[in-house]
Every structure is written in structure tokens, then in C-alpha cells.
Amino acid sequence: MNALTQPIAAGQPLAKSQHDLHNARSLLDATLRFVRQQSKNTDDPFVISRFGDVHIRIEVAAALLERAEEFLNSHEDATEVSVAIAESHLASAEALSAVGSAEFELTGQRTVLPGSLQDPLRWKLHLIGNFRLNGIHPAKFA
């Protein structure tokens, strides 16, 4: 299965982004709670900055999800909509992965996250690139 053949739940092309973003936010909250319980750590400049970094990735994912929703609801052409959706998937997946590593790094615990072999993120990069670099329209992907 690749990005071209992956079945897309009709009408819910952003479910994957929403799901990843939701999980990323929950994981960040859990990590914040854990660190706050060890109060001596909350003034460590490197721990503080680590949260800043992760928070940025989540905000980008949220902003690109919103952008993809706007594209879906507007009259943009189909390829632009598909590309915006793929970009949102990539951002949410990166946010989740970033929070996952921060969780492990700061708490020593690791929440099991789904692998991405079934979700061809890498081929989404390729499909976005192939459209922007070469003008090749994807047959169908999201």
C-alpha cells in the first residue's frame, strides 16, 4: 500500500491529522504534569526550552490542520487541497513524534505510538515534492 492506493475515509480526510494532534496534545499534558511534580526541574532552562520546542511543533500542526480545513471548504483545486491535507498529516505526525521523544527523554517513560509503515508519510513528501518541483499531479492521495 502506498499513498496513492491508501483508502481514504470519504469525508474524513483530516481524521489522521486530528488523531495525531490530539494524541500529541495529551502526551504533552501528561509530560508537563510529570515534570511539574518534580518541582525542582521547572526552573531548569534546558527543560523549559525543550517544552518550548515541542510546543512549537504542536502549534504548527494545529495551524496546518486549520489551513487544510480551510482549503477543503474553499474552492481550491483538488490537487491544492490534497497537498494541504498531506502537509497537515506530516506536521501532525512530526508533532506527535517530537512529543514522544521529549516524553521519553524527560520522564523515562514511553507511550507506545503507532508506526508509520502503514501510513506512508515518506511518500507524502514525495508527492508534494513531485507536484511542486515537477508539476506532476498526484492521481489521488490525501
Next chain:
Amino acid sequence: MTISAQPPRTVHVIHSDAEAIAVAHKLAARFAVEASVRDRERRLPVAELDEFSASGLWGITVPKAYGGAGVSYVTVAEVIKIISAADSSLGQIPQNHLGVLDILLQTASEEQKRYYFGKVLQGSRFGNAFSESKSKNAGAFETRIRFDKDTAQIDGEKFYCTGALFAHIVPAVAVNEQNQAFIAFIERDNPGLTVIDSWDGFGQRTTASGGVTLNAVKVPLNAVIPAHKAFDEPTADGPISQIIQAAVDTGIAVGALEETKRYARESRPWIDSGHDHGWQDPFSIAAIGDLEWRVHGTEAILKKAGQAIDAALLNPNEDTVAHASVVVAQAKVLSAEIALLASSKLFELAGTRSVLGKYNLDRHWRNARTHTLHDPARWKYHLIGNYLLNGVKPARHAWN
């Protein structure tokens, strides 16, 4: 080189956000043509700046009540991004002018607002004589202002004075005996004011961000505003200064990505790829995809930052200003990251031939590296994290 002492004769007045964006696109297309030559020869963009001023874009933040368009900061960031994608030196030159317009709005008297906003709508450019390279840190000033009965006298030495060389009026920051900061609006030909074209940084080469010396400069009292009030009370002035920085860097990223695609298209295929053309290389294609979503993510956060500033201007208080600072800091981090990444990936994807001097493609990286040093991104991660983890509001100054 002659710098025009007078504003351009006819200056268009822009009336809406949409018009500002359209004018910026038109200008950017023209500025892009010789951007590389100007950089290579360090040819200061004197004619381009007069065209920039005449377009009305330097007056778009003048409030409607004073005859301007009072555009949103979403639009301001978009305009600066569009111009910077074409020529980031030209995008940077108005940054302090725009910052000063907001300080005027926040701290000037009614009479001063009418006078200076009017000047700006007629094409006057503000430069800046703010930063000092020899003071203890970026927020410390040794330049002094002494108030007399009718006049104020300013003495000091400034550096990183972007725009001063091209300005009709040079606003200078100076502190009184209580260490409170004031801004004096000094006419370009005022005795005692010397602008030195000493900027020889390897990037942003045509910003003329050199020095200014102030030697017993005298101005009337009505040419001075109590700038410290913009930070004593919560105002959006810090985020406004910062969003323009982030917009310049986002523009550099956009420009570098366009150039990357152009040259990656023409690259040779790698021997192991099994393809006939460089543009078929699956790894190059995916790398473009990666840059694309990161640029769009940065643009989306830049827009959120503009909206947060608009909200803080409408309803200024500690919370709205802190929120604006935090979102602008996100834009600042992302734009610095993507400007450096895109301008470096350019060479990776276009191959060795792209480093040849004749293409001058290194200007994108030189500009990104230089401009992103304005204030360090490493403290923005900290600012954002401290607000999230500990609820600590960002310090209020021109760099947050």
C-alpha cells in the same frame, strides 16, 4: 551615491489590506530583477527605496483616523514577507520605520501623531538610531538626552542603524537621568547627526546598517516622545518589532525555496539513481516536499502571530500582549529554522555547480544567517517553554 534628501514627489496612499498585498507583489517582481546584482556589488537600493516609498507601503499602518489604511498585522507581515522573498535587504529596511509608527501611536501626543503620520503619508522615511554595539546588552543605552526649556540635546553613538542612511528623519533612542528611554525625531540634515555607511556584514549587504553619531544634537521638545511608556504598560510594540523580523526571515525562506526548485530542476541525475534527469531523483523530490510543508507551517504561524498582535492592539493587557509575544516567538523560531534550512538545501539539491560564483546563490544563506542573528532563537524556545510550563509571561521589550 546620492541619497535623496526629500521624499518622493508623488506618494500613493493605500486604502486597504488587499491593495497593500497587491502593491507588494507588483513591487517585489521589479525588486527581484536586480537583487543579486545589488548584493554582489553592494549597490545600495536608493532608487528602489524611493519607488517603495512612493508605492504607499511605508504608510499602511497609519491608522484610518489619520488618513492611512490601518491594515492588520497579518497584512504587514505578508507585505514584508513578499518584499523579502525578492530582496531581503529591501524587506528589512522599513522594519524600524514600522516599529516607530507604533511607538508614536502608543506614546506620542495628538499633535505629534498628526504631524508625523502626515509626514509618513507624504513619503517620509524613518531610519533608526536605536542599538548600541558598546553597551552592556541590547537593551542598555548609553546615549543621553538632556531636556532644556525649549529643546532637548542628544549625545551618543549608535550601530546597526538600518535605514538611517536612507531616512528623511532619524528617530534616536536616548535615556534620561532616570534611565527612561525617549525617542527624538531628528531631521536628516540636523547639525550634529552623522550617518556612517560602515555596514560590511556578509549578508543583508545593502541595508546600510551602519553607524550614527549624535554630537550635541538639538531638537525642539515636540520632536521627542516618551518611548518607555510603550513598555511600562502592556502594549503590542515588542511583538510588532518581532513579527517584522520573522516576516523577513520567512520571506528569505520563500525566496530560497523558489530558487531551490529552479536549480534542482536542472541538476544532473545522480549515478546510482537510475534516472535520466536530476528532477526525477526520489530523495530530492521528497526533500522539496519537506521544505514545502515547513514553509507553509511557518507562514501559517506568522499569520497567527499577526492575528495575536491585532487582538493585543484592540484590547491591550498583560494577557493579550503575553500571548502575542509567545506566538510571535513561535514564528521567529520557525522562520529562522526554515530560512537557514532552505538556503542550505538549495545547494544540496542543486549540486556542486550551484556554488559557482556566477550564480551568487549563497546570498540567500548569507542573508538568512545574518538577519536571523537579530536576536537569538535559542531564547525563544525558552520564552515559549516558560510560559507553557510555568505560566511566566515574557519580559516586555523590543525583542519579545
